Amino acid sequence: MKKHIYRIPGFLMFLFLITSCAAGSEKFTEETAGFLMGAWHGFISLFSFVASLFVDGIEVYEKNNNGNWYNFGFIIGIMIFYGGGGKGACGRRK
Numbered sequence: 001m002k003k004h005i006y007r008i009p010g011f012l013m014f015l016f017l018i019t020s021c022a023a024g025s026e027k028f029t030e031e032t033a034g035f036l037m038g039a040w041h042g043f044i045s046l047f048s049f050v051a052s053l054f055v056d057g058i059e060v061y062e063k064n065n066n067g068n069w070y071n072f073g074f075i076i077g078i079m080i081f082y083g084g085g086g087k088g089a090c091g092r093r094k
Contacts, residue, residue, distance in 0.1 A: 061074070
């Protein structure tokens with residue numbers, strides 16, 4: 001029981017780190033989000049979605065982006081986090 005108590009602060013720090021870099025931050029009011037931020041936002045999309053249900057101002061997708069490169073990074077980030085599905089398509093044949 002006591003071992004689980006020590007994990008709570010680590011989990012809260014992890015959750016804070018994930019939601020602090022979510023889309024919709026004030027950083028992108030002057031500059032646009034590029035490929036790397038798109039990949040990061042795609043990677044944390046599940047956490048951003050859950051946080052956006054409870055906190056105003058957190059978004060899943062950055063509106064002020066540079067277009068296709070942000071979109072490509074977002075898809076890459078989603079594929080990395082959720083697995084991509086490539087390996088499941090090549091099952092053993094009998």
